[in-house]
Amino acid sequence: MGKLWRKLLFLIRRSQFDRDLEDEICTHLEMKAGAGGGTVDARYAARRKFGNTMLLREQSREMWGWAWLETLAQDLRYTFRMLRRSPGFTAVAVLTLALGIGANTAVFSVVDTVLLRPLPYPDSERLVQMWSTKANTNRWGIWTAYPRFLDWRRLATRFEDMAAVRFWVINLSGGDHPEALHVVVTSSRLFQVLRVQPLLGRTFLPEEDQPGHDHVIILSHGLWQRRFGSDPTVIGRAVDIDQQSYTVIGVMPPGFRFPPDLTASWSIDAWLPPAPDPSRNERESNNYYVVARLKPGITVAQAQAEMDAIHHGLAERHWEDRDLGVKVAGWQQQVGSEVRPALMILLGAISLVLLIACANVANLLLARGAVRQREAALRQALGAGRARLIRQLLTESVLLATFGGTAGLLLAYQGLRLFIQLAPDIPRLNETAIDPRVLLFSAVLTLGTGLIFGVVPAWQGSKMDLQNALKESGSRLTGSSDRARVRSSLVIAEMALALMLLAGACLLLRSFLNVEQIDPGFNAKNLLTAFVMLSPAKYPDPRSQAAFFREVIDRIASIPGVECAGGADSAPMLTNDAGTVSIEGHEARPGEQVIQAERPKITPDYFRAMGMRLVRGRTFTWADNESSLPVAMINEAAAREYWPNADAMGRRVKLEDGSAPVWRQVIGIVGDVRQDGLVEAARPEVYAPLLQSPVPYLALAVRTRVEPAALTGAIRHGVMAIDKDQPVLQIQTMQQVVSDSVAGRRFQMALMALFASLALALAAIGIYGLMSYSVSQRTHEIGIRMALGAKREEVLLLVVGQGLLLAAGGVALGIGGALILTRFLASLLFGVGPNDPVTFAGVSLLAVSVAAVGSLIPAWRAARIDPMEALRYE
Amino acid sequence: MGTRDVRRTEIPPGTLDMLILKTLSRGPMHGYGIAEHIHQMSEDVLEVEEGSLYPALQRLLIQGWVSAEWGQSANNRRARFYRLTKAGRKQLDHELSEFQRVIRAIGRVIQTA
Numbered sequence: 009m010g011k012l013w014r015k016l017l018f019l020i021r022r023s024q025f026d027r028d029l030e031d032e033i034c035t036h037l038e039m040k041a042g043a044g045g046g047t048v049d050a051r052y053a054a055r056r057k058f059g060n061t062m063l064l065r066e067q068s069r070e071m072w073g074w075a076w077l078e079t080l081a082q083d084l085r086y087t088f089r090m091l092r093r094s095p096g097f098t099a100v101a102v103l104t105l106a107l108g109i110g111a112n113t114a115v116f117s118v119v120d121t122v123l124l125r126p127l128p129y130p131d132s133e134r135l136v137q138m139w140s141t142k143a144n145t146n147r148w149g150i151w152t153a154y155p156r157f158l159d160w161r162r163l164a165t166r167f168e169d170m171a172a173v174r175f176w177v178i179n180l181s182g183g184d185h186p187e188a189l190h191v192v193v194t195s196s197r198l199f200q201v202l203r204v205q206p207l208l209g210r211t212f213l214p215e216e217d218q219p220g221h222d223h224v225i226i227l228s229h230g231l232w233q234r235r236f237g238s239d240p241t242v243i244g245r246a247v248d249i250d251q252q253s254y255t256v257i258g259v260m261p262p263g264f265r266f267p268p269d270l271t272a273s274w275s276i277d278a279w280l281p282p283a284p285d286p287s288r289n290e291r292e293s294n295n296y297y298v299v300a301r302l303k304p305g306i307t308v309a310q311a312q313a314e315m316d317a318i319h320h321g322l323a324e325r326h327w328e329d330r331d332l333g334v335k336v337a338g339w340q341q342q343v344g345s346e347v348r349p350a351l352m353i354l355l356g357a358i359s360l361v362l363l364i365a366c367a368n369v370a371n372l373l374l375a376r377g378a379v380r381q382r383e384a385a386l387r388q389a390l391g392a393g394r395a396r397l398i399r400q401l402l403t404e405s406v407l408l409a410t411f412g413g414t415a416g417l418l419l420a421y422q423g424l425r426l427f428i429q430l431a432p433d434i435p436r437l438n439e440t441a442i443d444p445r446v447l448l449f450s451a452v453l454t455l456g457t458g459l460i461f462g463v464v465p466a467w468q469g470s471k472m473d474l475q476n477a478l479k480e481s482g483s484r485l486t487g488s489s490d491r492a493r494v495r496s497s498l499v500i501a502e503m504a505l506a507l508m509l510l511a512g513a514c515l516l517l518r519s520f521l522n523v524e525q526i527d528p529g530f531n532a533k534n535l536l537t538a539f540v541m542l543s544p545a546k547y548p549d550p551r552s553q554a555a556f557f558r559e560v561i562d563r564i565a566s567i568p569g570v571e572c573a574g575g576a577d578s579a580p581m582l583t584n585d586a587g588t589v590s591i592e593g594h595e596a597r598p599g600e601q602v603i604q605a606e607r608p609k610i611t612p613d614y615f616r617a618m619g620m621r622l623v624r625g626r627t628f629t630w631a632d633n634e635s636s637l638p639v640a641m642i643n644e645a646a647a648r649e650y651w652p653n654a655d656a657m658g659r660r661v662k663l664e665d666g667s668a669p670v671w672r673q674v675i676g677i678v679g680d681v682r683q684d685g686l687v688e689a690a691r692p693e694v695y696a697p698l699l700q701s702p703v704p705y706l707a708l709a710v711r712t713r714v715e716p717a718a719l720t721g722a723i724r725h726g727v728m729a730i731d732k733d734q735p736v737l738q739i740q741t742m743q744q745v746v747s748d749s750v751a752g753r754r755f756q757m758a759l760m761a762l763f764a765s766l767a768l769a770l771a772a773i774g775i776y777g778l779m780s781y782s783v784s785q786r787t788h789e790i791g792i793r794m795a796l797g798a799k800r801e802e803v804l805l806l807v808v809g810q811g812l813l814l815a816a817g818g819v820a821l822g823i824g825g826a827l828i829l830t831r832f833l834a835s836l837l838f839g840v841g842p843n844d845p846v847t848f849a850g851v852s853l854l855a856v857s858v859a860a861v862g863s864l865i866p867a868w869r870a871a872r873i874d875p876m877e878a879l880r881y882e
Numbered sequence: 883m884g885t886r887d888v889r890r891t892e893i894p895p896g897t898l899d900m901l902i903l904k905t906l907s908r909g910p911m912h913g914y915g916i917a918e919h920i921h922q923m924s925e926d927v928l929e930v931e932e933g934s935l936y937p938a939l940q941r942l943l944i945q946g947w948v949s950a951e952w953g954q955s956a957n958n959r960r961a962r963f964y965r966l967t968k969a970g971r972k973q974l975d976h977e978l979s980e981f982q983r984v985i986r987a988i989g990r991v992i993q994t995a
Binding site: 010011014028029033035036038039043064069070071072073 | 912918933936937939940941944945955957962
């Protein structure tokens with residue numbers, strides 16, 4: 009270790025060392041001369057015998073082992089000077105690299121956060137999600153029912169802790185205005201599962217799961233700041249939730265986020281215990297999702313095995329479980345799983361853009377290399393080895409890349425902010441930042457980029473062709489054909505990559521346009537939606553709930569500008585209310601699959617407001633109330649599925665939802681709507697009148713004659729005029745809802761289009777650069793041609809033709825690559841196949857046209873060459 | 883290039899360090915003195931090239947086997963004196979025993995000729 013220390017000291021005291029050595033040599037010489045007699049002759053003799061002092065000095069210095077550092081410093085200084093002398097080149101190269109590296113860093117940052125980074129809880133790799141799966145279709149998504157969760161919790165042994173959560177909205181009154189809060193309703197052990205401590209107070213106790221002890225609430229940090237002024241004495245205070253008194257028992261810390269994939273658009277304000285409703289069959293309401301922590305040493309597979317066994321036992325005793333399965337999966341993988349394919353595709357695309365950028369910069373370097381070949385030859389003649397030259401040229405590339413990378417980081421930072429603002433709901437997106445992992449990635453990428461685009465020019469630039477290079481007439485260098493081949497290959501490769509990206513982007517664009525054309529089944533224009541959630545304390549019985557909503561609808565329908573208004577307890581593309589139905593004549597026997605359908609409860613004018621088609625029969629009226637004949641309506645999908653060969657009118661169905669299901673008669677059939685999104689097919693729906701099956705929450709559907717957004721305030725006032733404490737939530741236009749449902753698809757298409765345009769622009773610049781260079785090289789030859797009678801147009805065609813040839817080569821290669829790669833897009837496409845010939849033909853044409861334009865300017869210049877000048881040109 | 887001095891013999895590779903260390907074991911000395919000492923003690927057989935002496939001294943400095951400081955020479959000239967360190971002494975012993983082991987082995991091979 010002392011050795012290292014001494015070496016470092018040498019580094020600092022270098023000049024002192026040189027002086028010392030100088031003195032030592034002097035003294036040595038004097039002593040030697042003195043020994044020889046002290047005469048001038050003796051001195052000269054001594055000097056001669058001493059040998060080469062320069063060499064001695066160098067060797068002495070080299071002993072200390074820092075020679076590599078000195079050469080590196082030398083190279084860097086040299087490179088700096090070279091770059092400063094050609095600012096245009098440097099600017100273009102750095103900009104190109106900044107774009108490529110910056111964009112890659114930004115995309116990687118998102119990928120890292122959403123897909124790679126562990127969840128923000130301790131030991132998060134042992135956290136899993138559990139849910140009930142539908143035996144055939146898995147359409148349930150990730151939910152299960154609370155009573156089933158209780159059984160799971162009771163019977164499972166391989167988990168440390170389990171918790172079930174669902175999302176809800178409550179009304180907080182008091183203060184100057186009521187506020188609707190987004191809350192998480194959770195069983196008592198959630199915070200133990202997550203291993204998170206509260207900032208103030210405590211978390212739930214096990215007994216607070218039960219009615220009678222469950223009026224406690226935990227606040228989020230945001231709510232505590234906003235509504236309670238960060239008051240530390242808030243613990244123990246009573247607050248008014250849905251007209252009932254709840255006690256605040258805790259406040260969560262500021263960084264706490266649950267669930268982790270919640271986007272910034274709305275955040276959780278509080279946590280509440282569940283309030284089981286004994287009147288409903290809650291085992292059918294699959295609206296909870298379960299997170300659990302595995303015991304140490306237990307794998308997901310083992311947990312899955314145990315849950316399968318438990319599920320088997322439960323399914324025998326409960327008919328609701330019969331048709332379901334159970335799945336256990338790692339939570340972190342689950343969170344990003346939906347967006348993973350799209351993100352990986354984006355990452356792949358932007359990597360291709362970076363490759364194109366590298367090719368462009370390599371081309372630039374090659375062009376410069378041709379000019380500097382004489383200098384290189386000179387250095388080789390003076391004794392520099394090829395390795396030394398290559399090292400110097402690579403230093404140049406890496407330095408350029410470093411400038412580009414640094415500028416790129418700034419771009420990435422800004423780009424990320426923009427991305428987060430514009431992006432649709434991507435899980436964990438708001439956690440994204442440029443953190444050390446991303447910086448490391450950026451540094452490695454920068455280094456790699458520098459080496460990638462530098463290796464070919466370095467190889468070319470260090471070729472030992474001394475004789476030719478040093479000759480006076482060395483401008484037409486014999487190495488140039490070699491060099492030209494390399495440059496052409498690079499341009500062809502660029503074109504190919506750009507074409508692949510264009511093909512992908514075009515396919516996505518067509519898919520998106522196809523999706524936008526789909527008819528959702530309702531008229532989204534001039535349609536507003538809003539949610540009203542009644543507090544069960546204020547409106548405890550179904551009659552008061554129904555009466556309230558009737559009054560609300562009547563009042564809203566009378567607002568000027570409103571054509572009609574209706575409501576349902578679910579809204580397409582926003583919420584749903586699915587459950588079991590029974591068909592008369594097809595009752596499910598034990599062991600058979602139960603029939604699932606959407607079962608919205610609607611008001612009479614609902615279909616008119618939504619703009620849905622009535623196919624047969626009639627819609628509900630206010631006369632269909634609790635004392636009249638139980639009726640139902642179905643949609644075409646239900647008619648097709650349940651009575652494929654018969655008339656559904658007059659048939660009877662039963663909605664199995666708890667209290668006292670009755671047989672209802674089908675009195676009308678309406679058209680299908682796409683409940684789950686534009687792409688997914690419509691599912692069967694069985695509608696019941698709100699008066700015959702009241703619920704405490706309603707999604708309003710308001711058809712307007714004027715611009716819908718203008719009536720937002722009027723609607724809110726209409727509701728508050730009836731009950732001043734009743735907030736109205738999420739007022740938005742259905743057009744916005746439909747647009748949001750495809751926001752992810754749109755965003756991805758836009759990004760791919762952006763990347764593809766970037767790629768095409770870079771490739772065009774590459775062709776332009778190569779053609780310009782080629783023209784300048786061939787000036788002499790063109791002059792001869794023109795002198796021999798070639799017309800300007802012929803010269804133009806000559807150059808453009810050369811450019812087109814390169815483009816054609818690139819396009820052919822690109823099509824081949826695209827045919828292979830676009831299959832990765834298949835899952836994202838709609839209505840167009842991955843190898844769609846029309847698309848491929850279109851983008852090929854586009855690419856070739858752009859290449860033609862890129863060649864046009866140099867061609868134009870070539871056509872204007874004055875033969876006399878050209879012939880004199882050397 | 884002129885007549886080569888007949889007495890000039892190359893120092894066997896790897897032994898220069900040992901010779902320098904041995905020289906310094908007799909007391910601190912400057913570069914010229916070390917070269918002269920080796921030349922004289924070997925009865926003019928071994929002549930140390932300055933081109934190898936100084937780099938070797940650097941090597942010894944890096945390893946920490948010698949230390950250097952400026953002082954006054956016999957003729958009142960300012961010269962850099964090298965001195966053997968404790969580690970250097972240990973290294974010298976080690977190299978001496980190694981060298982003698984090799985010499986004995988070579989001797990055995992030659993004797994049976």
